[in-house]
Amino acid sequence: MDTNSNALKVFIELQYDFRGFVIDDFLRNVGNKSGRQIVATPWTMPRKIFGAWLSDDEEPREYIFYRDNVPVIHQVHIQLHEISHFLLRHPTLRINQKLIVEVLEGRTALPFGDLLKLRSPDQNPSEAEAEALADLIQRHVIENLNLAQLSQSTSERTLADFLKQIGGL
Amino acid sequence: MNLSSKTWLSVIAWAFTLFKLRGIRRKDIRYGSTALNLWLMLFFFSITLTFLGEVGGFVDARVINNLSNLIAYPSILITIFLATKESLNAVDRSAYRRTIRWLGSLLTAITTVLLIIYVLFLWKVPEFTFVPRSIPEVAFRFIAFCFGAVMCVVQAKAYLTYYPLERSSILRLRALMVTLCAGSAFLFFLVRIAQLTGYFWPLLTSETLNNLSVALLALSSLLYFSAFLNHEKYQQFVRISSSFERWRTFQDLKYLMDRFLRLCPEVVSPAPNPSFWRFVFNPEYYLYCMLIALMDSGTMLDDLTAEGTLQRTSSMMEENLRQELAQLKQVLRSIDASGDFWKIVNEYRYAGQELNRISNSLFRITEK
Numbered sequence: 001m002d003t004n005s006n007a008l009k010v011f012i013e014l015q016y017d018f019r020g021f022v023i024d025d026f027l028r029n030v031g032n033k034s035g036r037q038i039v040a041t042p043w044t045m046p047r048k049i050f051g052a053w054l055s056d057d058e059e060p061r062e063y064i065f066y067r068d069n070v071p072v073i074h075q076v077h078i079q080l081h082e083i084s085h086f087l088l089r090h091p092t093l094r095i096n097q098k099l100i101v102e103v104l105e106g107r108t109a110l111p112f113g114d115l116l117k118l119r120s121p122d123q124n125p126s127e128a129e130a131e132a133l134a135d136l137i138q139r140h141v142i143e144n145l146n147l148a149q150l151s152q153s154t155s156e157r158t159l160a161d162f163l164k165q166i167g168g169l
Numbered sequence: 170m171n172l173s174s175k176t177w178l179s180v181i182a183w184a185f186t187l188f189k190l191r192g193i194r195r196k197d198i199r200y201g202s203t204a205l206n207l208w209l210m211l212f213f214f215s216i217t218l219t220f221l222g223e224v225g226g227f228v229d230a231r232v233i234n235n236l237s238n239l240i241a242y243p244s245i246l247i248t249i250f251l252a253t254k255e256s257l258n259a260v261d262r263s264a265y266r267r268t269i270r271w272l273g274s275l276l277t278a279i280t281t282v283l284l285i286i287y288v289l290f291l292w293k294v295p296e297f298t299f300v301p302r303s304i305p306e307v308a309f310r311f312i313a314f315c316f317g318a319v320m321c322v323v324q325a326k327a328y329l330t331y332y333p334l335e336r337s338s339i340l341r342l343r344a345l346m347v348t349l350c351a352g353s354a355f356l357f358f359l360v361r362i363a364q365l366t367g368y369f370w371p372l373l374t375s376e377t378l379n380n381l382s383v384a385l386l387a388l389s390s391l392l393y394f395s396a397f398l399n400h401e402k403y404q405q406f407v408r409i410s411s412s413f414e415r416w417r418t419f420q421d422l423k424y425l426m427d428r429f430l431r432l433c434p435e436v437v438s439p440a441p442n443p444s445f446w447r448f449v450f451n452p453e454y455y456l457y458c459m460l461i462a463l464m465d466s467g468t469m470l471d472d473l474t475a476e477g478t479l480q481r482t483s484s485m486m487e488e489n490l491r492q493e494l495a496q497l498k499q500v501l502r503s504i505d506a507s508g509d510f511w512k513i514v515n516e517y518r519y520a521g522q523e524l525n526r527i528s529n530s531l532f533r534i535t536e537k
Contacts, residue, residue, distance in 0.1 A: 047472040050465070067468070071506035073513060074464040135458075142453045159331050162259035163343040165203055167400035 007132035010087050014137075018144040023076045026137075027064075030083060037061045038086075040079055042068035045112065051078035052112050053085045057094040062086055065110065077134070084133035090126045175222035178390050182215035185394055203255055207397075210251045214393065217244040221386075226296070235291045242313040243280045249317055249354065250276050253324040256347070260327045272320060279316050283309060299382075300367045300374040307368050310361065318358035325351040338411065339403045343396065350392035357385035408452075415452040416445060418514060421521035422459045425497075428524060429466045432494045436473060438465035456514055463517060467501050474498070493528070500524045 016029055023040075031038040043065040045051070051066040064086075066078040085092065093111055102108045189208055197205040220228070225237030250272060257265035290305035301307045328348040335341045360382040367374035429437045440462035441455050448455050500520045506513050 047476055048469065050468070070464060070468055071513065073506070073510065074461065074468075077461045077464075138457060139451075139454050142457055143451070158261075159256070159259040159327075159344075160335065160337070160340050162203065162255060163340050163347070164400055166207060166347075166397055167343065167403060 004132050006088065007084075007129055007136055010084075010133055011136045011140075014087070018137075018140040021141045021145060023079055027079070027083060030087065031062075034086075035060060036086075038064065038083065040064040040066065042066055042075065043110075044068055049112050051082045052110070053082040054093050054095045054110065055086075057096045059097070063095070065112075077138070080134040080137055081130055084130040084137070085126065088126070088129055088133060090130065174387075175218065176224070178387065179215060179218035179222050179224070181394065182211070182218045182390070185397065186211040186215045189397065203258075206251050206255050210248050210255075211397065213244045213248040213251070214390075217241045217248065218390065220244070229296050233292055234294065235287065235296060238291070238297055238309070239283065239287045242283060242309070246276060246279065246313060246317055246320075249320045249324070252347075252351075253320045253327075256324050256327050260331060265327075268323065272323070275316060279312055282312060299364060299379045301365055302368075304368075307365050311365055314358040314361050314365070318355050318362070321351045321355035321358065325355065338407045339400070342403055342407060346392060346396045350389055350396055353385055353389040353392055357382060357389055360385060409449060412449040412452045415456060416448055418518045419448060419452070419456055419459060421518040421525075422456070422463060422514075423521075424525055425463055425500075425517065425521040426459065426466070428493070428497050429463075429470070432490060432497060433470060433473070436466050436469035438462045438469070453510075457510070460510075460514060460517060464506070470498065470501070496524060496527055500527075 014030075014033075016026065027038040027040055037060060039061060041063065045065065045067045049067075050070075051064065054063045054065070055061075056063065064079055064082045066075050066082065068075075070078070095111070099108065099110075103110055186208070189211055193204060193208050196202070197208075219225070220237040220241035225241065228237050229235060253272060254269050257269055286305050286309045290303070291309060294303050294306065297306060297310075301310060325348050328344050328351070332341060332344050332348065335344060360378060363373060364378055364382060367378075423440075423442075426437070426440050438461075441458045443455050500523055503523075504516045504520050506516065508516075
């Protein structure tokens with residue numbers, strides 16, 4: 001199965017309603033379906049790394065780390081890319097509670113150095129696949145949000161409803 | 170417009186009316202809902218167009234003189250009254266209650282007066298021509314046109330008040346279409362009133378005035394049908410029309426990306442490069458992808474600069490390229506990437522334009 005068709009297959013299996021998309025809700029939904037808790041955390045990432053996905057070896061939990069020094073829209077994009085790796089069942093590093101505690105106490109750093117650097121689809125087939133899935137998700141988010149945005153809000157609610165009714169008759 | 174084109178308009182009107190009938194439910198008929206009134210507007214408008222065309226002439230010739238006018242004039246007044254009533258109800262039912270009641274009473278009174286004029290005079294006179302030939306004919310038309318014009322003004326005023334408050338581009342377009350329709354109908358009535366004065370001043374019996382009134386009738390009809398078009402059609406229209414402006418925005422963002430490619434290709438993330446027609450059907454998506462690619466590239470540029478990797482490269486650059494890179498970094502630093510999607514897109518757009526402006530001015534200085 002090629003990169004795009006695998007991404008498409010996973011996307012179809014998502015069966016998520018993209019109207020009113022919110023990243024937290026999306027991650028929760030993915031977590032519920034997979035029986036894993038998805039923990040997304042903004043992090044001071046090493047240079048040239050945008051985000052990372054690590055899997056908990058002991059608990060049913062997945063960790064997504066994303067840059068804390070980029071705009072929110074960029075952070076959402078990074079999270080979508082990382083969750084796509086998880087959805088596509090790519091291999092990743094496994095961590096445990098002991099390491100998490102040590103990281104929180106500042107005694108060690110997360111093993112980002114062992115992950116692929118640069119979120120570039122040219123570098124690795126799994127990166128290209130994750131980018132393809134993230135792209136599909138974004139496309140649907142944009143299509144759905146856009147339509148809602150175009151029809152949204154007015155101060156004269158009733159006249160807006162009347163105008164819609166003219167078109168809906 | 171000759172008679173057959175009027176007939177064509179009426180055929181379109183009836184097709185539209187019958188098509189929209191499927192939107193009417195039994196409860197709409199029982200409770201006299203807005204949906205029913207909207208459909209009745211179409212129904213009476215179709216009757217008006219039918220009796221202004223060849224059918225009217227046929228009826229007048231075979232049944233009784235000017236019967237078509239007795240049907241068509243009150244029908245158009247009922248059409249405009251229903252449109253005005255529903256619009257005012259929608260704006261503010263309590264504030265316009267008295268206006269609606271007045272207009273309703275006037276409609277009843279005027280229809281009665283038209284009927285009286287018809288019974289007393291018009292059934293005996295020849296068929297109407299565009300220049301009236303008797304005082305009763307002038308009175309009949311003048312009363313109807315004045316009332317029609319007044320209702321158009323009332324309706325247009327309601328929409329003009331609402332228009333600046335509306336934020337949705339689709340609903341703004343819908344409101345604009347109704348306002349234009351009311352405006353065009355108002356002008357039509359004004360021209361027809363001017364034509365009536367031709368009875369007293371033959372100078373005003375010009376054929377041009379007649380052509381103008383027919384053109385305004387056709388324009389009003391088309392705007393009227395457009396106002397009833399499906400909401401999805403409006404969505405598509407707004408999408409495609411706004412895509413042209415968004416394409417220009419995309420080009421400004423692309424200019425920034427081209428700068429990245431020229432000055433530091435090692436930091437560039439893959440960016441979309443759609444054709445215009447591909448872009449038009451999904452502009453938000455391509456703008457989003459370009460925005461993310463720019464953010465990726467900007468972040469990488471910062472990282473490499475902090476790491477010192479880029480400085481090694483730039484030390485080998487020619488002076489003018491190093492200067493361009495400094496400008497790029499400066500422009501990127503000025504971007505405020507907080508706020509909603511469109512605000513961020515605009516920030517990047519201005520950054521692209523600014524960089525273009527600086528480069529052009531530098532180029533001019535170098536040329537001198």
